[in-house]
Each structure stands twice: as C-alpha cells, then as structure tokens.
Amino acid sequence: MFVNFSRESFYPLRKKLNVLDIEKIIYKQIINSKIENHSIFISNISSNNIFFENSIIFIDKKIKQIPNSKNLCVLITDNLDIFEKSKIPSKFLIQNLNECYYQLTNHLFIHDDNIDYTDEFKIINNSYISKYATIDSSTKIFNNCVIGRGVNIGKNCIIKNGVIIKNAILGDNIIISDNTTIGSNGFGFDLKKLGAKSLLPQLGIVHIDDNVHIGSNCTLDRAKVDITYIGKNSMIDNLVHIAHNVVLGKNSCIAAQTGISGSVTFDDNVIVGGQAGFAGHIRIGKNVIVAAKSGVTKNIKDNSVIAGFPAIDIKEWKKNIINQKKNGHK
Amino acid sequence: MFVNFSRESFYPLRKKLNVLDIEKIIYKQIINSKIENHSIFISNISSNNIFFENSIIFIDKKIKQIPNSKNLCVLITDNLDIFEKSKIPSKFLIQNLNECYYQLTNHLFIHDDNIDYTDEFKIINNSYISKYATIDSSTKIFNNCVIGRGVNIGKNCIIKNGVIIKNAILGDNIIISDNTTIGSNGFGFDLKKLGAKSLLPQLGIVHIDDNVHIGSNCTLDRAKVDITYIGKNSMIDNLVHIAHNVVLGKNSCIAAQTGISGSVTFDDNVIVGGQAGFAGHIRIGKNVIVAAKSGVTKNIKDNSVIAGFPAIDIKEWKKNIINQKKNGHK
Amino acid sequence: MFVNFSRESFYPLRKKLNVLDIEKIIYKQIINSKIENHSIFISNISSNNIFFENSIIFIDKKIKQIPNSKNLCVLITDNLDIFEKSKIPSKFLIQNLNECYYQLTNHLFIHDDNIDYTDEFKIINNSYISKYATIDSSTKIFNNCVIGRGVNIGKNCIIKNGVIIKNAILGDNIIISDNTTIGSNGFGFDLKKLGAKSLLPQLGIVHIDDNVHIGSNCTLDRAKVDITYIGKNSMIDNLVHIAHNVVLGKNSCIAAQTGISGSVTFDDNVIVGGQAGFAGHIRIGKNVIVAAKSGVTKNIKDNSVIAGFPAIDIKEWKKNIINQKKNGHK
Numbered sequence: 001m002f003v004n005f006s007r008e009s010f011y012p013l014r015k016k017l018n019v020l021d022i023e024k025i026i027y028k029q030i031i032n033s034k035i036e037n038h039s040i041f042i043s044n045i046s047s048n049n050i051f052f053e054n055s056i057i058f059i060d061k062k063i064k065q066i067p068n069s070k071n072l073c074v075l076i077t078d079n080l081d082i083f084e085k086s087k088i089p090s091k092f093l094i095q096n097l098n099e100c101y102y103q104l105t106n107h108l109f110i111h112d113d114n115i116d117y118t119d120e121f122k123i124i125n126n127s128y129i130s131k132y133a134t135i136d137s138s139t140k141i142f143n144n145c146v147i148g149r150g151v152n153i154g155k156n157c158i159i160k161n162g163v164i165i166k167n168a169i170l171g172d173n174i175i176i177s178d179n180t181t182i183g184s185n186g187f188g189f190d191l192k193k194l195g196a197k198s199l200l201p202q203l204g205i206v207h208i209d210d211n212v213h214i215g216s217n218c219t220l221d222r223a224k225v226d227i228t229y230i231g232k233n234s235m236i237d238n239l240v241h242i243a244h245n246v247v248l249g250k251n252s253c254i255a256a257q258t259g260i261s262g263s264v265t266f267d268d269n270v271i272v273g274g275q276a277g278f279a280g281h282i283r284i285g286k287n288v289i290v291a292a293k294s295g296v297t298k299n300i301k302d303n304s305v306i307a308g309f310p311a312i313d314i315k316e317w318k319k320n321i322i323n324q325k326k327n328g329h330k
Numbered sequence: 331m332f333v334n335f336s337r338e339s340f341y342p343l344r345k346k347l348n349v350l351d352i353e354k355i356i357y358k359q360i361i362n363s364k365i366e367n368h369s370i371f372i373s374n375i376s377s378n379n380i381f382f383e384n385s386i387i388f389i390d391k392k393i394k395q396i397p398n399s400k401n402l403c404v405l406i407t408d409n410l411d412i413f414e415k416s417k418i419p420s421k422f423l424i425q426n427l428n429e430c431y432y433q434l435t436n437h438l439f440i441h442d443d444n445i446d447y448t449d450e451f452k453i454i455n456n457s458y459i460s461k462y463a464t465i466d467s468s469t470k471i472f473n474n475c476v477i478g479r480g481v482n483i484g485k486n487c488i489i490k491n492g493v494i495i496k497n498a499i500l501g502d503n504i505i506i507s508d509n510t511t512i513g514s515n516g517f518g519f520d521l522k523k524l525g526a527k528s529l530l531p532q533l534g535i536v537h538i539d540d541n542v543h544i545g546s547n548c549t550l551d552r553a554k555v556d557i558t559y560i561g562k563n564s565m566i567d568n569l570v571h572i573a574h575n576v577v578l579g580k581n582s583c584i585a586a587q588t589g590i591s592g593s594v595t596f597d598d599n600v601i602v603g604g605q606a607g608f609a610g611h612i613r614i615g616k617n618v619i620v621a622a623k624s625g626v627t628k629n630i631k632d633n634s635v636i637a638g639f640p641a642i643d644i645k646e647w648k649k650n651i652i653n654q655k656k657n658g659h660k
Numbered sequence: 661m662f663v664n665f666s667r668e669s670f671y672p673l674r675k676k677l678n679v680l681d682i683e684k685i686i687y688k689q690i691i692n693s694k695i696e697n698h699s700i701f702i703s704n705i706s707s708n709n710i711f712f713e714n715s716i717i718f719i720d721k722k723i724k725q726i727p728n729s730k731n732l733c734v735l736i737t738d739n740l741d742i743f744e745k746s747k748i749p750s751k752f753l754i755q756n757l758n759e760c761y762y763q764l765t766n767h768l769f770i771h772d773d774n775i776d777y778t779d780e781f782k783i784i785n786n787s788y789i790s791k792y793a794t795i796d797s798s799t800k801i802f803n804n805c806v807i808g809r810g811v812n813i814g815k816n817c818i819i820k821n822g823v824i825i826k827n828a829i830l831g832d833n834i835i836i837s838d839n840t841t842i843g844s845n846g847f848g849f850d851l852k853k854l855g856a857k858s859l860l861p862q863l864g865i866v867h868i869d870d871n872v873h874i875g876s877n878c879t880l881d882r883a884k885v886d887i888t889y890i891g892k893n894s895m896i897d898n899l900v901h902i903a904h905n906v907v908l909g910k911n912s913c914i915a916a917q918t919g920i921s922g923s924v925t926f927d928d929n930v931i932v933g934g935q936a937g938f939a940g941h942i943r944i945g946k947n948v949i950v951a952a953k954s955g956v957t958k959n960i961k962d963n964s965v966i967a968g969f970p971a972i973d974i975k976e977w978k979k980n981i982i983n984q985k986k987n988g989h990k
Binding site (some may be wrong): 126138140142143144156158160161162173174175177178179211212213215216217232233234235237238239251253255256257271274275292293321324325327 | 442443445451458474476492494496509510511514515517519521524525526527528529547548549551569571573587589591605607609625639640646650653654657
C-alpha cells in the first residue's frame with residue numbers, strides 16, 4: 001500500500017552523519033553501544049514500518065521485535081531487549097528516545113519548523129507553486145494555493161482555492177476543496193518538554209491515493225517518519241481533522257467535523273458520521289459503520305455498527321437510552 | 331423566501347438537450363417512457379421546491395406528490411406512482427435515479443468539479459474577483475479572497491481575508507470573517523459509487539440574506555439543485571459547518587463548531603450552543619434553544635429547550651444526569 | 661501577565677470625546693449622572709482588568725466592586741450600587757449598557773467591522789503585511805498571509821501559509837501553522853439586537869506569549885476590551901476554537917477540534933483532549949487533565965482529571981459507564 005518516497009525531496013539533507021557524529025550528538029544519552037562499522041554514512045531515518053538504506057531507526061520500549069533488515073545501519077533505542085537481540089550493525093542503548101530523535105533528526109534534515117528552511121515559488125494561475133514540486137499538466141490548481149517543496153500531484157486533480165499542500169504525494173483524479181491544509185506537522189512532542197521549537201521533527205508525508213475527495217477547511221497532518229495515508233475512492237467532508245500516521249483504507253467515507261487521532265488505522269469501507277472522534281492507535285475493522293458524535297476508544301471488529309461515547313454496539317447504545325428514559329420516569 | 335436565480339450564471343450550459351438527447355444519455359436506465367413533445371429543449375433542472383422553465387425534474391421514491399407545473403418539461407423518476415399520475419409532458423421511469431442525475435447534469439452544465447470548468451479573474455484590492463461576479467461598489471473585499479463566477483454581493487458588505495465565495499448570492503450589510511468557505515460542493519454521492527469524480531453534481535447555490543454575520547473558518551455548502559439559505563440577521567460563530575440544502579430562518583444564532591447536516595430546516599429565532607450537531611432532513615421549530623454539544627436527531631417543536639444526545643427536553647436531560655449520579659453512589 | 665497595549669495602533673481613534681459629547685451620544689439611556697469634570701478628553705476604554713488613562717469603563721450589574729483607579733475618567737454602568745460608591749470623577753447610570761457600549765465605542769474607534777476601516781499593505785515574501793505592523797527581521801512569514809494593522813511579532817517566529825493575524829501581539833519563537841485565523845472578532849452581541857452591524861465592537865487584542873505552537877485552521881478571537889491570552893509554551897492542535905477573553909496559562913496543551921468559550925481561564929499546565937468543549941466564564945485549575953470529548957460546565961479544582969458531559973471526575977465517569985452497562989443487561 002505504501003509508496004516509497006524520497007525524504008530529501010521534502011526535507012533537504014542538512015548533513016550526512018557517520019557513527020562518530022551520532023555519538024557526539026547524543027553522548028549525554030548513551031547507556032551502552034555496539035558499533036561494528038564506523039565508516040557508513042547516514043542520510044535517512046526509518047520507522048518500524050518502512051525501511052530505508054543508510055538510515056537510523058528509533059525503537060521505543062513498546063516495540064516487541066525489529067526486523068533484521070540489512071538496510072538499517074544504526075539503532076537508537078531505550079529497549080534493552082531489542083538492543084541485545086538486534087543484528088543491526090551499529091546500536092546505541094540510550095536514556096531519552098525523544099531527545100535523541102529530536103537532536104539527530106534536526107542534525108540530519110531541514111524542515112519547515114526550522115527558521116533556516118527555504119523553498120522557492122513561482123506563480124502559476126494565481127497560486128504559489130514550489131520550484132521543487134511536480135504537478136501533472138492535466139491537473140488544475142485554482143487561486144491562492146500554496147504547493148510546497150517535493151509535492152507530487154498526479155493526473156486530472158482539481159485543487160481548489162486557498163489550499164495548502166506540503167510534504168505530500170497525490171495520485172490521480174483527486175479533488176481537494178477550498179481552504180484545506182494538507183501536510184502540516186503532526187501534534188507530536190514530549191509532554192515534559194513543551195514549546196513550539198520542541199516539536200519532534202515531523203519528517204514523514206501524506207499520501208492521498210487516486211479518486212479521493214477532500215472537503216473544505218480540513219486538516220491532514222503528515223506522518224512523523226512514515227506516511228499518513230488516505231485510501232482510494234475515500235470521501236472526506238468539511239472541517240475533518242486527520243492526525244499524523246493515520247492510515248485509512250479504500251472507500252472510507254467521513255462526514256463533517258470528525259477527528260481521527262494519531263496512528264489510527266481504518267480497514268476498507270468504513271463509514272463515519274459527523275463529529276465523531278477516534279482515540280489514538282486504534283484499529284477499525286472492515287465495513288464498520290460509526291454513528292455521528294461517537295467517541296471510539298478501542299479496536300473495532302469487522303462489520304460492527306457502533307454509536308455513543310465510549311462507542312459500543314448501536315443496539316446496546318439504543319437500549320441504554322431507553323433504560324435511561326425509564327429510570328427518569330421512576 | 332427563496333430568490334430565483336440563473337443557474338447558467340454559475341454553471342455554464344454545456345449544451346441544451348432535447349428529449350432524444352436525454353433518451354440517448356440514459357437509455358440503459360429506462361424502464362418506461364411517455365413522451366408527448368419531442369421538440370422542446372432543456373436547459374435547466376428543477377427540484378421539488380423551485381421550478382424552472384425548460385427543465386428536468388428528478389423525483390425519487392420518497393416524494394408523495396408532484397405539483398403539475400406547466401414549466402416542467404421532463405420528469406425523471408424511479409417512482410411508479412408519480413410516473414403514472416404526473417401530467418408533465420415527457421416522462422421517464424428509470425432504474426437508478428442518481429445515475430441519471432449524474433449523467434444528465436454533467437451533459438447539461440459545467441461545474442467546478444469538472445476539469446474543463448473555467449473562470450476568469452481580475453485582482454481587486456489584493457483579491458481575485460471573477461469577471462463574471464457582481465459586487466456592489468460599497469462592499470469591501472479584504473486580501474487574498476476569491477470571489478467566483480456568478481457571485482452577486484449586495485451593499486455595504488465586508489468580506490474579510492482569505493474568504494472563498496463561489497456559487498452564492500449575498501444580500502446587504504453582511505460580514506464574512508476570515509478564511510471562511512462559502513459555496514463549495516455538498517457532500518452528496520451514492521454510497522455504492524464512491525470517488526471524487528462520482529460526486530453528484532452540486533448545481534445549486536448559497537443565498538445569504540441581509541445583515542448576516544458569519545465567523546472565521548466556517549464552511550457553508552451550496553445546495554444540490556436549490557438554495558442553501560441563511561435567514562436575515564443570523565449570527566454564526568467560527569468553525570461552523572452548514573451542509574447542502576440547509577435552510578435557516580431569520581435570527582438564527584449558532585455558536586462555534588456546530589455542524590448542521592444536509593436539508594435541515596430551522597424556523598425563526600433558533601439559538602444553538604457550541605459543538606452541537608443536527609442529523610439530516612429534520613425540522614427545528616420556532617424559538618427553539620439547543621444546548622451546547624447536543625446531538626439533535628429528530629424534528630423539534632416550537633419553543634422547545636433541548637440538550638444531550640439524542641437531544642431531549644433539557645429538564646429530562648438534567649434529571650437523567652442526577653439519576654446517573656444516584657446510581658453511581660449505590 | 662498582561663502586556664499593556666496601545667489600542668489606537670489597532671483601532672484608529674475616530675474622535676476624542678469629552679463628557680458633553682458622551683452625554684449627547686447616550687442621552688436616551690441616561691438615568692442619572694454625576695459629573696465632576698467636564699474638561700477631560702476620552703480616547704480609550706477600560707475593562708475591570710486593565711485600566712487606561714483617559715478612558716471610559718463600562719460596568720454591568722454582575723460586577724461586585726470597581727477599583728478606584730485615578731486613571732478612570734468616566735463610568736458607564738447599569739449597576740446602582742457601583743454608581744453610588746465609585747469615586748470615578750464622571751459617572752453615568754444608564755439603562756442599556758450594551759447600547760451605550762455600542763454607541764460610544766463606535767464613536768471613539770474605527771474597527772474592521774466598520775465600512776470605513778482602512779489598512780495599507782505591502783507585499784513581503786508573497787504575503788500582505790500592513791504598513792502599520794512591526795515584525796522582527798528574524799521572523800519568517802510564508803505565502804498568502806495577511807498581517808494587519810498594529811500587529812507586533814517578535815523574534816524567530818514562523819508564520820506559515822494562509823495565516824491571518826489581526827489585532828494581535830506575538831512574542832518570540834512562536835509557530836503558527838497554515839490557514840489559521842488570529843484576532844478576528846469575538847462572537848459578542850446582544851441577543852435582543854441581532855445582525856452583523858450590531859456586533860458589539862471588539863476592541864481588544866490577542867496576545868500570544870513566547871514559544872507557543874498553534875496548529876492549522878484554528879480560530880483565536882480577540883478580546884472585547886482586554887486581551888485573549890495564550891501562555892508561554894502552550895501547544896494547540898488543529899481546528900481549535902478559542903473565543904474572546906480566554907486566558908490560557910503556560911504549558912496549556914489542547915488537542916484538535918476543542919472549543920473554549922468566552923472568558924474561560926486556564927491555570928498553568930492544563931491538558932485537554934480532542935473535541936472537548938468549555939462553557940463560558942469558568943476557571944480551570946492548575947494541572948487539570950480534561951479527557952477528549954468532555955463538556956466542561958463549571959469551575960474545576962487544581963489537579964482534577966475529568967471526563968464526560970457534564971464533565972465529572974474521570975473515575976465517577978467510568979463507574980457510570982459500567983453501571984449503564986449493568987442496567988442494560990438486566
């Protein structure tokens with residue numbers, strides 16, 4: 001499902017790092033290290049889902065296993081078990097993973113929360129289009145849009161007015177309605193270290209697949225390391241919020257003002273009413289229907305129809321309402 | 331209440347159709363037909379509320395009766411009873427109404443979800459104003475707005491920054507605050523046929539009546555065939571969503587982040603708190619007060635005060651909460 | 661906490677008023693008056709929180725006491741007790757406070773809901789920047805922004821694309837993400853006198869303190885007379901609404917689609933989940949945690965963890981849900 005992508009197209013590489021550089025940058029955090037190879041150069045980062053050559057992977061305590069991809073060069077982890085078992089050539093066991101991520105990614109990449117980030121624009125049809133963006137000639141961009149560095153837009157798309165698209169790849173036949181923001185940074189930070197400049201660098205992208213419709217004044221955040229993904233033929237209404245690392249299956253239908261928290265996954269054919277909310281890191285099964293105003297707090301099985309907060313089977317929810325009414329009349 | 335409007339001002343006519351053209355376009359869907367007059371030309375569409383000359387009317391199974399307007403030339407329906415009783419001169423009984431609507435309207439009109447839709451703009455006070463828009467000289471348009479084809483704005487309005495207005499008629503003395511989107515397309519499609527290019531053409535408009543205030547970052551969708559209407563003196567806060575075909579009576583007051591689904595009707599003097607939601611196709615009576623965060627799921631009588639989800643009389647709702655508390659202490 | 665600010669930088673003074681002018685403007689509303697000094701000139705307004713020299717203060721029936729600041733020149737009140745006890749030199753006891761406020765402020769100041777309000781812009785980096793704004797040279801403004809009259813932005817801020825900032829003071833190291841609106845007018849009016857031109861003039865500002873992050877497509881309304889304040893290091897997600905006169909303490913963290921009604925106060929370190937709502941004029945204590953989708957209706961004590969609507973202690977809320985489930989199975 002995932003497209004591969006060149007991180008450097010979106011986030012210019014500030015400087016390649018070798019293992020010695022890495023040691024210098026995070027030395028305050030290092031508990032232990034096993035270095036087999038000092039000569040490799042790092043120019044990318046990987047997540048537990050997508051692996052890149054010459055990259056660092058950051059693995060936290062919650063991860064149970066790490067694939068022994070040969071591409072992965074440097075492991076940064078606070079997970080002792082993974083540190084010991086992993087066959088990645090260069091390994092650091094560290095104290096504060098967020099801090100290491102923050103330092104190393106800011107050394108590696110320039111992103112749009114850095115004051116020295118740059119982009120260059122030309123005006124096409126009354127919109128600012130980055131010189132580093134690629135847009136198929138059949139696609140139409142309306143007025144007052146901004147299309148940023150690295151963005152790639154396929155065929156026959158219609159990007160309406162006031163739309164901002166950054167750090168994103170769009171397929172074919174997509175419609176993005178007015179004043180929507182795509183690819184701004186996810187709301188990811190350490191609650192113990194607040195402040196705008198302490199946001200953990202969000203270096204992933206948004207990938208919108210073919211035939212997707214996105215309404216007006218929506219926000220779709222890019223992933224932290226990977227891809228926020230909207231599956232083919234999905235229909236998204238106005239004022240919808242889709243957080244970083246969300247993955248929506250094909251044919252998702254989402255009514256207005258719904259919010260989907262970070263790392264939620266939808267299987268195919270999920271239908272969601274308006275003003276619903278989803279807690280982070282949950283999985284919604286195939287063909288699920290979520291009633292308007294639901295608050296979904298846990299994984300939902302295929303073919304469920306749910307309602308309420310916390311969301312439960314809609315029949316249960318209706319029964320509860322009738323009971324409440326009865327009790328009210330006692 | 332409704333203004334009449336020229337659909338062609340907003341959606342250029344692609345081609346007039348005669349009955350033979352219509353037969354050719356929808357022949358796969360035709361079950362039966364009664365054609366009295368083959369020579370008329372069709373250049374418009376009508377709904378069950380507003381009738382235009384030389385138009386097609388699309389009537390679904392739910393409609394109980396159709397006025398015998400002489401203006402209506404062609405009836406497209408999947409409703410056998412209406413098909414037989416109606417006196418409209420040319421009648422088609424068809425299988426899939428959405429499909430016929432989709433095919434015929436796309437043959438008739440060019441709209442902004444078509445890749446060949448065009449508009450032309452001039453820059454006035456740092457905003458893009460369509461050459462086909464009419465704006466009274468007393469009205470002020472701030473920066474970075476887009477005012478599209480056919481839009482008509484009356485006297486002494488203030489359109490603030492980053493506002494998009496398309497497919498809309500505005501009266502006098504209206505204020506539209508920043509980054510609001512007016513007249514984008516409604517979220518109307520057949521759940522069995524998804525994808526951006528399968529949106530049912532939204533060929534209606536938004537009509538905002540005199541003295542209305544609309545806050546920042548709101549979305550007001552245009553109607554499918556008719557008019558999304560905001561009554562005189564209405565006050566709408568920020569981040570409010572108003573779907574297609576909604577009709578708000580005069581003096582509506584709507585607090586922030588409320589969402590009103592398609593075809594909801596408000597009578598006059600309705601007050602709504604923040605983050606409330608309304609299910610589609612319901613009618614809210616005169617002087618109704620809806621508490622914040624309510625989820626309104628059915629018609630509401632005049633002078634009601636309601637709260638909760640599903641919204642009930644506010645006294646009942648408060649009683650339920652007290653009961654819940656008592657039960658909690660058992 | 662509050663910065664002092666020059667109201668005239670944002671809202672040009674239309675005309676200074678002396679006591680005789682004031683009498684003429686509001687004569688229909690005057691019940692009683694005590695005038696010690698006819699020769700002073702009024703060029704500002706004060707609230708119960710911030711006092712300015714040569715100003716009028718408007719005090720309603722709910723206020724219990726008024727500080728006897730020597731700076732305050734003219735008192736306009738419908739509060740008999742305050743009228744009698746106050747030592748302000750010129751005092752008017754009036755009938756309709758909103759009407760007096762509306763008339764006098766519109767005589768004093770030009771604001772952006774007046775048709776004769778003006779601003780002048782230069783284009784810097786593809787954005788419209790008022791000639792009357794002050795922006796530190798280290799701060800970056802992206803494309804299609806509008807920065808209005810009087811705005812002051814400190815060092816090393818990043819203002820992304822399509823952002824509107826009016827009537828606001830920003831500190832250092834702030835990030836404002838795309839399509840956000842800051843400083844538009846609060847939703848303040850008399851329910852008995854509706855209509856866009858009847859909005860009570862909103863003549864305050866927004867003050868965003870150092871290191872704040874604000875997400876995409878948010879709305880932060882300016883205060884009516886004083887300051888809507890966002891404390892240092894606060895982190896605000898996408899599509900959040902912050903109404904007029906809200907004061908957020910430092911380290912506030914607010915997830916997406918939350919709405920905070922007028923005059924709510926947060927003490928430091930408050931964390932709020934997504935889609936939560938806050939009724940107006942309440943106070944949230946230090947270190948409070950508010951679960952997603954909560955509806956907070958009253959003051960909350962320090963260190964509370966709350967959930968539900970109306971929001972209660974989260975343990976109570978969970979107990980209620982279990983009870984509801986049990987009742988459902990009877």
